[in-house]
Amino acid sequence: MSGVATTEFPALGRPAAPSAVAVAGSLVAAAIVGVRMAGIGGHPLVQSFVVIFTSIVVEALPFILLGALVAAAIEVFVPQSAFDRVARLPLGLQLPAAAVGGFAFPVCECGSVPVARRLIAKGMHPASGLAFMLAAPILNPIVLASTVIAYRGLGLSLQMAAGRVVLGLVLAVVAGWALGGESAAELLKSRPGEPTPARAVPVMAPPARSVSFADHLASDFFFMGSFVVAGAALAAALQTVIPQSLVAGLARTPVVGSLALMGIAFVLSLCSEADAFVAVSLTQFPIGAQLAFLVFGPAVDAKLALLYSASFRRRFVGRLLIVAVPVVLAGSLWFEALVR
Template sequence: MNYLKKLLIDWLIFLLFCLFMFLFLFAEEIKNISIFSRIPTSFFNVNTIFLSIILEAIPFILLGVFVSAIIQSFVSENAIRRLLPRNAYLAIIPAALLGIVFPICECAIIPVIRRLIKKGMPSHVGVVFMLSAPIINPVVYASTYFAFKSTPYIANARMVVGFFSSIIIGLIIYQLFKRENILKDRINRHHNHNHHHTKGNRLLETFYHASDELFDTGKYLFIGAFIASLFQAFLDRNVLLSIGTNTILAPGVMMGFAYVLSVCSSADAFVASSFGSTFTEGALLAFLVFGPMIDIKNTFMLFAYFKKKFVLYLLLATPIIVYLTIFIFQLIFL
């Protein structure tokens, strides 16, 4: 029964994607048909936005699943343990800086973190890496610096706020889930294969794991992108702009906006800079820090791979800590 349900969901998602591709390719022809001419433009915008999110995220998803598969095939549990300090608190600091060496965006990070935790990385360390890597990495720093050429300190502020926020959230997760397994029990379709540790078989095993991961992750990306595109197409942005200068409300609004837009962290700085004349710098920072940590599309992926209790605590702790960190940063520096 569960298999049939899963198969039905997979086919529905595939048909939805085919429908969006059809609308994208033949949108103008459809608009010219009299019966469809009265359909509001917003409905066609949903299609365009959905595909733009998918096309932007897919390369990074592919990167993420292959990194995850390589970790599964070539990285041992002992190697993970040797890389990190044994002290639970000291291990958090290098975890927050791993993105400098492994510049992975939020579209790709979740399958990688799941694999690392399965290999022996402490859960709270994995959470810190998951939250910080999409922000504290050279690609994101460069894109933020170029997007805010007139105010380059925004790029530095983004790194600093992201660093401290991820560490605080990691400490909270450590206190809540010290000895708990936060991963869902998932059955790997290829776990019964006899994988001998030869180079050829390890490469084959890598592709097996990558294909499994891609199909599992891809469907949740599609669901998240669809919901995000609905919000983007029908949300009245004028309401948001009217409170852009309020130092109390604006950061929260921009965090909500970042969650809905689900823009990849390597490109979100250019979106944020377009609001520079309307929103406070603190609000722009909130957008730049919170969005890469949690958005609609990776929320679905989190629920797919992690236990519900953990995800709910993470979804509660992250916006609160980011907002408070931004608020304190505003008081001191802005």
């Protein structure tokens, strides 16, 4: 479709002139040499920032690619009639089914955004697409296995994994229902060079498919990837500058503890496949607060905030926070009361 898309809806903006690219390249080279000669890289703050920033990007990029691959395959190879059939299902069935579908999609949060965006653009109800997007990074088997392993030492592996599944599902369904009430065109932010959902052209000659697949794959990868890089820079800067003890010192009670760990989860922007190992180390926080960390982080964090802003319209991040914070807080308090 992209071959069609780029013909029908060409990229906006001026073409990048070779001279401008050459100047930009020279400036970058000069900056690298300058930083190395000035010894700025030896400063501990710079070192911490570079290691954390680069590690988040290196870990996330293959998942972005995986998400872009699936999204491109959905766009090009899944017939529109399949989405039409799904779209005809009642929302009461579509929404929880989409959330539970997260079990079958083993990528972290960076990969689920392009897939959900594509599913919504192809006709899945926006509420269901959002439920899938929020559930997949929490419910996938790798994440649940890492949660079990991390909490084995405390003898709470099954409780934490079950708590994560239940609260993750509840958050996905509630947030999907609350934020997915508008049409795809109203929810999705259009991108330069991409047809809007209403204008998408469903029919494509078979020879164009490989070209279209390649174009969608690269387009999604570069679009999502650039926002993940920006988000990783934000998360690394926050991790480098803000001491975790600043928040940890505030948090002994369940309510404040849960809110504080949601704040830490936002700042750290960890991959959902690793966050349980960090959560288990936060022993000064109540167990319910640790669950809040594990459910809130994969749904809203610094790098995702930028990615969501680029993918969805109308202050999506703020509206998601308004839904996610009370749901996760209530769930974590309920879990605390159950387990304690």
